[in-house]
Amino acid sequence: MLKTKAKSRLPEDFHDLVDPEQATVDRSIFSDEEIYKLELERIFARGWNFMCHESQIPKPGDFFLSFIGDDSVIATRDKTGKLQVFLNTCRHRGNAVCRAEQGHTKSFLCTYHGWTYGLDGKLIGVPGYKDFYHEDLDRSQWGLVAAPHVESYKGFVFACMDPDAPNLNEFLGPVGRIGLDLIAERGRIVPIDGIKKNIIGCNWKLAVDNAFDYYHAPLTHASTIMVRNPRVDKEGNALPPRANSSANDHRVMLGSYGHAISGPKVSETERSLAALLPDHKIEPRVDLAWRDKPETLEAMGPAGIEINSHPNIFPNMWVTESSQVALRIPRGPRSTEVWWFSFVDADLSDERQKAYVEHSNFLHGPSGMNEQEDGENWDQSTRGTASILAKNFPLNYAMNRDRGEVKFDNAGVAYIDTHVNEHAQLWMYMCWADWMTAPDWSSLKQRHESPPTDRF
Ligand code: FES
Ligand code: FE
Structure with missing residues (x-):
């Protein structure tokens, strides 16, 4: 277990910063330097982090650079094909x-002095090993640092640096799995070449x-x-967008460890639009045919199958209804690098695949x-969470608080159907406080054993 110690200036209990009764969140969690550093230790260094899709590293020697918090990491396949x-x-x-x-490589050569590492991370080359080190360096002890856990769920590769973490399936739980199924169940999915990257303050x-x-x-x-x-309007004048907030058209699913899904369900309008549009005109959001397979219903369950909105796999992997994954990679308390992976079903026509690319770029x-x-x-x-005066006033997450009945589908997954709401945000911050306070994985697991709705 990675041991961490809270600095004295930080709260002992981070739940002091998230108040579910008042539905408020303290502004300091969005800009405080010390809190940010502790997040890197207690959330990113202990949790499962999305790396890439298996199809991006299909062969031994293929590699893809990703991040665990602010650590650059290499996802690769060794000679045996192991991730x-x-x-x-x-x-x-x-x-x-x-x-x-x-790219693709046979080994990783450090361009400073030339130490070279194999695809399995072992140190296989040290210039001057004989003359300068007198064959005295135990190379078996100086390989690349490997993640103790690397697993994939339906092609999505994740890594975790904490040996005590639960396996990926347990970590994802039903809500995390539904989130990924929103893409994985579409067919033979592959990412489009090129990851869009953008830094936002x-x-x-x-x-x-x-x-x-x-x-x-x-x-x-x-x-x-x-x-x-x-x-x-009738005269052809542009009208502003309609607010979509009719009762029960939004579904919220709250998962263990902070995973959540929130947003509109598949609407009748989308279903009828999809039926009317010619095949090549169907755009991602109304591409619904893949949901009609019995295997998809079995994978996603009756509550999950109606989701047409945004899951977040805690901490920072956002999945869209239009088959994209965004990573929000921390770059400091006030900087985030956003990465976009766009996926398509490889069996779709070229025109349909193009519609996905255009949608994503737009x-x-x-x-x-x-x-x-x-x-x-x-x-x-x-900025508004960091300034001297403003930072004393908490943010409000009270929309539709205590509204909407918690129901369970026949697979036991809890969900709430209601208006537009802020349930998932508040749940995410409650879980954030759990991660930040828990000294180790066993206490975090204990806290997340019972259904999340018990605490909500
Ligand atoms: Fe890598 Fe010296 S820093 S070989
Ligand atoms: Fe937006």
């Missing part, structure tokens, strides 16, 4: 041993928070919506309309 994840740092002076973002949690936020869309994304789905990444609109708000919100 491995290593810290991307030479054991000699710490230089990065891999600079390319993705915000705290990573505010970007995650937005995953569940359907309150902001009609205003923040008014321009995008008016371009993409224009509404006009909305996400440095040139995406939604990302520009969201990013500016997250940047300003983060």
Whole structure:
């Protein structure tokens, strides 16, 4: 178990910063330097982190650079084809041993003095081993640092640096698995080449928070919506977007360890639109046919199958209804690097695959309309949590608090159908406090044994 010690300035119990009764969250968690450092230790270094899709490293020697918190890591396959994840740092002076973002290699050569590591992480080459080290260096002790746990769920590769962590399946639980099934169950899915990367001046949690936020869309994304789905009155004048908030059209699912899903269900409008559109016109959000397979229903369950919205796999892996994954990678308390992986079903026609790419480029990444609109708000919100006067006033997460009945589907998965709400955000921060306070995995597991709804 990675042992950590809270600094004295920090609260003993981070639940003091998240008040479920008042539905408030202390602003310090979005900009405090010490809290940020502890998040890297207690959340990212102890949890499961998404690396890449298996199809991005199909053969021995293929590699993909990713992150665990602020640590650069190499996801690769050794000669036997086994998935491995290593810290991307030479054991000699710490230089990065891999600079390319993705590729194929026989070994990892450190370009500083030339120590060389095999695909299994072993130190296999040391210049001057005989003359300078007098064959006295125990090379078996100086290999790359390997993640003790590397597993994949339906092709999504995750790594965890804490030996005491539960396995990936247990960590994901039903809500995490449904979140990934939203992409994995679509067919023979593969990522489109090229990951879109963009740095935004915000705290990573505010970007995650937005995953569940359907309150902001009609205003923040008014321009995008008016371009993409224009509404006009009888005279042909442009109308503003409609707020979508009718009772029970939103579904919330709260999972263990902070996973959650929140947003609109598949609507009748989407179903009828999908039925009317010619095949090549179907755009990602109304691409619903894959849900009709019995295996998909079995995988996602009756409550999950109706989800057409945004899961977050705690801490920072956001999944969209249109087959994309966004990582919110921490780059400091007030900086986040956003990565977009866009997936398509390889068996779709070229035209349909193109529609997915266009959709992704239109909305996400440095040139995406939604990302520009969201990013500016997250940047300003983060500033508003750091200034001397403003930081004393907590943020409000009370929307639709205590409304909506908790139900269970026949697979035992809890869900709430209600209006637009902030349940998932508040749940995520309650779980954040659990991670930040728990001294080890056994206490975190204990806290998350009972259904989340007991505490909500
Ligand atoms: Fe890698 Fe010296 S830092 S060989
Ligand atoms: Fe948005």
